[in-house]
Amino acid sequence: MGATLVRFASVSSQKGSTLCPEPLVQTSNTSLQSLNLLPEINMFPLDPSFSYNQDLQFHLLGRHLLFDELPFPIEQIHSHYLHGYLLYEKGIATSKNHLSCQRCGNDDPSLFASFACFRCKEDSCVYCRKCIMMGRVSQCTPLIRWTGPVPNVALTSHSFLEWEGTLSELQKQASKQMCGVVGKPKELLVWAVCGAGKTEILFEAIDRALQQGLRVCLASPRTDVITELSPRFERAFPKAGVVSLYGGHSELAAPSPLVLSTTHQLFRFEEAFDVIIVDEVDAFPYSFDPTLQFAVKKAATDQATRIYLSATPSKKMKRRVHTKQLEVIHISRRFHGYPLPVPEFKWCGNWSKLLKKGRIPPIIHKWIDNKLTSGVQSFLFVPTIDDLTTIHSILKEYPGIDSVHASDLDRIEKIRRFRKGEIRMLLTTTILERGVTVPGIDVGVIGADHEVFSSNALVQIAGRVGRSIGDPYGEVVYFHYGKTTAMVSAKREIKSHNQRAGFGTSR
Amino acid sequence: MNCLSCHEEQRLKLGWGDLFGRNDPLSVCSECSSMLERVNGEICRMCGRSFSIFPEQYRQGDLCFDCVEWGDVGNSITKNRSLYQYNPFLQEIMARYKYRGDAELVKLFEHDLRVLFKKEFKRTLLVPVPLSNERQYERGFNQAELIAKLIGKPFYKALERPVHEEKQSKKSKQERLQHAAIFTLNDEFRETITGADVTIVDDLYTTGATIQAAGKILLDHGARTVSSITVARG
Numbered sequence: 238m239g240a241t242l243v244r245f246a247s248v249s250s251q252k253g254s255t256l257c258p259e260p261l262v263q264t265s266n267t268s269l270q271s272l273n274l275l276p277e278i279n280m281f282p283l284d285p286s287f288s289y290n291q292d293l294q295f296h297l298l299g300r301h302l303l304f305d306e307l308p309f310p311i312e313q314i315h316s317h318y319l320h321g322y323l324l325y326e327k328g329i330a331t332s333k334n335h336l337s338c339q340r341c342g343n344d345d346p347s348l349f350a351s352f353a354c355f356r357c358k359e360d361s362c363v364y365c366r367k368c369i370m371m372g373r374v375s376q377c378t379p380l381i382r383w384t385g386p387v388p389n390v391a392l393t394s395h396s397f398l399e400w401e402g403t404l405s406e407l408q409k410q411a412s413k414q415m416c417g418v419v420g421k422p423k424e425l426l427v428w429a430v431c432g433a434g435k436t437e438i439l440f441e442a443i444d445r446a447l448q449q450g451l452r453v454c455l456a457s458p459r460t461d462v463i464t465e466l467s468p469r470f471e472r473a474f475p476k477a478g479v480v481s482l483y484g485g486h487s488e489l490a491a492p493s494p495l496v497l498s499t500t501h502q503l504f505r506f507e508e509a510f511d512v513i514i515v516d517e518v519d520a521f522p523y524s525f526d527p528t529l530q531f532a533v534k535k536a537a538t539d540q541a542t543r544i545y546l547s548a549t550p551s552k553k554m555k556r557r558v559h560t561k562q563l564e565v566i567h568i569s570r571r572f573h574g575y576p577l578p579v580p581e582f583k584w585c586g587n588w589s590k591l592l593k594k595g596r597i598p599p600i601i602h603k604w605i606d607n608k609l610t611s612g613v614q615s616f617l618f619v620p621t622i623d624d625l626t627t628i629h630s631i632l633k634e635y636p637g638i639d640s641v642h643a644s645d646l647d648r649i650e651k652i653r654r655f656r657k658g659e660i661r662m663l664l665t666t667t668i669l670e671r672g673v674t675v676p677g678i679d680v681g682v683i684g685a686d687h688e689v690f691s692s693n694a695l696v697q698i699a700g701r702v703g704r705s706i707g708d709p710y711g712e713v714v715y716f717h718y719g720k721t722t723a724m725v726s727a728k729r730e731i732k733s734h735n736q737r738a739g740f741g742t743s744r
Numbered sequence: 745m746n747c748l749s750c751h752e753e754q755r756l757k758l759g760w761g762d763l764f765g766r767n768d769p770l771s772v773c774s775e776c777s778s779m780l781e782r783v784n785g786e787i788c789r790m791c792g793r794s795f796s797i798f799p800e801q802y803r804q805g806d807l808c809f810d811c812v813e814w815g816d817v818g819n820s821i822t823k824n825r826s827l828y829q830y831n832p833f834l835q836e837i838m839a840r841y842k843y844r845g846d847a848e849l850v851k852l853f854e855h856d857l858r859v860l861f862k863k864e865f866k867r868t869l870l871v872p873v874p875l876s877n878e879r880q881y882e883r884g885f886n887q888a889e890l891i892a893k894l895i896g897k898p899f900y901k902a903l904e905r906p907v908h909e910e911k912q913s914k915k916s917k918q919e920r921l922q923h924a925a926i927f928t929l930n931d932e933f934r935e936t937i938t939g940a941d942v943t944i945v946d947d948l949y950t951t952g953a954t955i956q957a958a959g960k961i962l963l964d965h966g967a968r969t970v971s972s973i974t975v976a977r978g
Contacts, residue, residue, distance in 0.1 A: 350846075350848035351847075352847035352848070352884065352890070353885065354884050354885065355880045355883070355885055356881060366751075366846060369840065369845065369846045370840070372845075373844065373884065375884070
């Protein structure tokens with residue numbers, strides 16, 4: 238790593254007053270200050286005669302990095318600054334009563350803290366706690382970005398795509414429509430039901446973009462999505478140099494035209510992509526965390542094509558679709574051509590009260606017995622971890638039942654055992670509402686009227702069923718103590734997808 | 745107030761204590777707080793390790809085998825007391841605190857640390873374990889110093905660490921036990937230390953090597969007794 242630095246001196250030179258980082262200051266009588274206390278940071282015009290370091294260019298291109306993240310000597314980095322090839326920016330923008338992190342966009346006062354900083358010698362150096370896991374950005378930390386030339390990408394007419402699969406008629410149409418927006422400053426929502434096969438729909442459009450020399454990023458809020466997609470993309474685009482970035486795997490030594498990244502990792506990018514595709518755009522934490530939305534915005538160029546993928550778009554997005562502000566592609570039919578299983582509502586009495594007494598509502602008990610004896614594997618969704626523990630302890634006599642929740646350390650192992658069939662019924666909180674696909678299962682929801690089960694969550698849960706072509710049907714039951722709007726609207730939405738796919742209104 | 749550790753908003757339950765202003769505002773939610781395993785029950789008289797998580801055969805009376813071993817090589821510490829077991833949850837917190845540099849997290853330990861200090865180390869002089877200049881520059885702060893500051897008593901930077909060396913966590917136990925003198929005394933505090941009961945402050949007690957080395961220097965320079973307080977017991 239290059240020497241870290243954070244104090245700068247204002248030095249007068251032929252070019253006027255310039256910043257000089259601490260290790261390079263030659264006279265001892267200059268006063269050194271935290272970056273935060275310096276006025277404007279001046280930018281130099283690009284000096285075309287300067288011979289810049291291509292490795293540095295590759296490291297920095299389209300990115301927004303700390304000194305600690307650049308393995309180059311400080312002299313070299315600084316001389317690029319003096320010749321207009323890079324820029325230092327204050328990591329934390331400070332104005333009257335307002336702080337904002339320039340890397341992650343956080344401006345929530347409760348997520349800033351300060352400490353007596355050994356680097357800048359200030360008693361109270363404010364830092365951002367929001368993106369601390371990516372290395373601390375404090376008031377004395379410069380963020381560095383490339384302002385020099387961008388390497389030319391040769392346009393090609395040959396395809397990068399080496400995928401042998403075929404698309405269904407519906408997928409083909411969607412793919413064609415998507416190709417139409419690539420390269421244009423447009424937004425597009427792909428509203429595809431669970432199990433529609435949306436990854437394959439992207440291939441053609443991404444290939445089109447790569448041929449035009451555009452830089453493409455596929456981002457997801459979930460690491461497991463990125464790790465699952467990464468080998469598929471490497472196989473589909475073997476010559477594109479696909480790079481995947483997620484927590485603990487964030488090195489980017491050379492620029493790649495095709496990047497798969499968690500939305501978190503996008504904090505380290507700035508104006509880097511011409512096409513940005515956000516998968517599971519309604520998933521936690523992206524939908525709840527404005528800084529992740531900031532990251533996506535910052536990582537894309539102004540003129541970028543933005544494509545959002547979702548099976549259950551947020552109300553806000555649906556409204557934008559409705560008012561024609563957002564173009565949409567519907568894929569209402571699953572890749573295997575069968576309709577979505579429609580959930581069934583079953584009244585089960587006051588489940589919450591019964592659970593407190595250590596009992597499971599009889600109708601649910603019957604359902605559980607039935608699943609276990611018939612040999613069908615199932616997920617049983619439960620509102621809270623407390624309920625999960627209660628139910629699991631009531632059912633502990635039954636072989637083949639296990640439970641899983643977000644902070645369960647054995648989560649991955651349990652899911653693996655469920656896939657292998659060693660676990661027959663998995664009690665779970667909403668964490669398994671998306672992502673995990675196991676063929677041939679049924680799903681029950683205990684307390685579907687509980688507030689954690691939003692309409693979207695219920696649609697996703699129903700979407701776990703009937704995923705394989707060998708077993709496209711299955712049962713979804715919402716056990717409740719009084720129907721909620723969320724339940725009704727989930728069912729309505731599933732039915733309307735089936736209707737749009739041409740299955741009629743009947744079950 | 746949001747939880748310092750998980751950033752979740754806390755649903756406060758108000759009680760009589762709040763009305764009379766006796767409750768400290770909680771910096772940590774009950775869920776995170778419950779993940780911190782306090783060291784309690786029977787402990788090793790010397791190093792403060794809990795016997796409950798420790799196989800019986802490694803125990804000799806009220807000492808653990810490690811401390812018996814320290815007795816053989818020359819023990820410089822009267823006693824060590826730690827707040828919590830170094831469980832995976834605390835390991836994660838410590839990593840975020842030290843290596844990612846989230847200095848604010850130290851506040852998680854404030855209440856328990858003050859209680860422990862009052863109970864075990866009253867009227868002793870606090871000396872935080874120093875970092876080398878390079879390491880402190882890299883982190884931006886010294887984690888032990890922030891912990892010492894939290895106790896709310898004056899502390900003395902009586903020790904210095906002139907050599908920049910590999911992180912303890914990257915060394916084997918053997919290497920740690922064989923360490924050369926890594927600390928020196930800061931001459932400014934020579935008189936303060938002479939005849940004093942000193943408590944060394946650090947984030948973590950694992951093999952005890954760091955604290956033993958620090959204790960030895962302090963004893964060599966006339967401290968009457970040396971003990972130590974740490975947040976975690978590895």
